[in-house]
Amino acid sequence: MGYDVILLDADGTLLDFQAAQRQAFFSAMREMGVPADSQMLEQYDRINRMQWERLERGEVSRQEMLSERFALLFSAYGLERNAQEANRAYGAALCEAAPLLDGAKRLLQALAPVAELAIVTNGVAHSQRRRFALSGIDRYAGHIFISGEVGYEKPDPRFFEAVLRDCQVRDLQRVLVVGDSLSADIAGANAAGLDSCWFNPNGHPPSETAVPTYMVSSLAEVAALVWHSQGRELPAEFLKSEASS
Numbered sequence: 001m002g003y004d005v006i007l008l009d010a011d012g013t014l015l016d017f018q019a020a021q022r023q024a025f026f027s028a029m030r031e032m033g034v035p036a037d038s039q040m041l042e043q044y045d046r047i048n049r050m051q052w053e054r055l056e057r058g059e060v061s062r063q064e065m066l067s068e069r070f071a072l073l074f075s076a077y078g079l080e081r082n083a084q085e086a087n088r089a090y091g092a093a094l095c096e097a098a099p100l101l102d103g104a105k106r107l108l109q110a111l112a113p114v115a116e117l118a119i120v121t122n123g124v125a126h127s128q129r130r131r132f133a134l135s136g137i138d139r140y141a142g143h144i145f146i147s148g149e150v151g152y153e154k155p156d157p158r159f160f161e162a163v164l165r166d167c168q169v170r171d172l173q174r175v176l177v178v179g180d181s182l183s184a185d186i187a188g189a190n191a192a193g194l195d196s197c198w199f200n201p202n203g204h205p206p207s208e209t210a211v212p213t214y215m216v217s218s219l220a221e222v223a224a225l226v227w228h229s230q231g232r233e234l235p236a237e238f239l240k241s242e243a244s245s
Contacts, residue, residue: 002229003195005169006111007160009179010121010128013199013219014104014137020097021045027093032086034079047072052122056153056184066091066124091127098131103219108140110223110238114230118143120163120177122184125149143167154181155188164192176229178222182210189213197222 011017025044029036051065051072060068070090071083111117119141121128125148132138145163152159160177169175177196179185187210189196198212199222206215216222220239227234 001171001174002231003174003176003226004115004230005118005167005175006115006226007118007120007163007175007177007194008141009177009181009185009199010119010132010137011123012101012180013178013185014101014108014119015131015135016099016101019099020094020131021048023097024090024093028086028089031089032081034081040073040077043076044069044073047076053183056122056155058153058156062148091124095127095130096134098135100135100137101219104137106238106240107219107223108137110234111226112140114232115226116143116167117141118145118163118167120145120154120159120179120185122147122153154184155191157188157191160188160192160194176213176226182207182212186210186212197225 008014011020022041025041026036029040047069051060051069054060055062055065066087067083070081070086074081074083074086108117117140119132119137123146125146128146129138129144132144138144143163143166145159145166147153147159150159150162152162164172164175172193173195175194177185177189177194178199179196180199182198186196186198190210195213197214197216199219200215201217203217214225216225223238224234
C-alpha cells in the first residue's frame with residue numbers, strides 16, 4: 001500500500017520561515033522604535049529557537065514563551081521596551097509573511113493526487129492559518145493541525161494521537177511524517193511509532209535521540225519517496241526546480 005497519509009510540517013518544510021521571520025522582525029522593531037540590524041536578528045533567532053525548544057519540552061507555557069523571547073532580547077541590548085507589545089507587533093507582521101520554499105508547491109501538487117495530506121505545525125493558530133491561506137498550501141491539505149488548537153506541542157505523542165484520530169488512521173504503516181526539525185518532527189514521529197522523513201537541505205548532523213526513517217536534501221526527494229513507496233514512478237515534471245520553471 002505504501003505511504004498514503006502524509007503529515008507535513010509547515011515552517012522550514014513548506015514555508016520559508018527564515019525569510020518570514022526576517023520580514024516580521026524588522027517590521028516589529030520599526031514599530032517599537034528599535035534600530036535593529038542583522039546581528040540583533042541573529043540574537044533573536046537564537047533566543048526564539050531556545051524558547052520554542054523549552055516549550056516542546058514542556059518547561060514553559062505558550063504565553064510565557066511568546067513574551068519572554070522579546071524580554072530576553074531587549075534585556076540583552078539594554079533596551080526598555082514592552083515585550084508583550086513587541087510580540088503583538090511581530091505576530092501581526094508574521095501573519096502577512098508566507099513565502100514558500102523552492103519546491104514546496106510542486107511537492108504538494110505531486111502528493112495531492114496519491115495521498116491524504118495534513119499540515120502538522122507548532123504555532124499560533126490565527127497566524128498560521130492566515131499564512132497558510134496567503135501561501136495557498138491550505139488548498140492541498142485536507143486537515144490542518146496547529147498545536148495552539150490541538151492543545152499539545154510536537155513532539156508530544158498526544159499531538160500525533162489527535163492527528164491520527166481525526167484522520168481516522170488505523171494502520172500506522174501508511175503514515176509518513178515529513179519535517180525539518182529533529183526535536184519536534186522526527187522525535188515526535190519516533191514517540192508516536194510513525195515513519196519519518198527528515199528534510200535536511202543544509203546538511204545538519206544527525207542526532208542519536210531522534211532518528212528518521214529517511215533523510216532528504218530536497219522536497220522533490222520527498223515526492224519521489226512517497227510515489228516509490230506505492231510502486232509508482234514520480235513524473236519528471238515534479239523534479240524540476242520551481243525557480244527555474
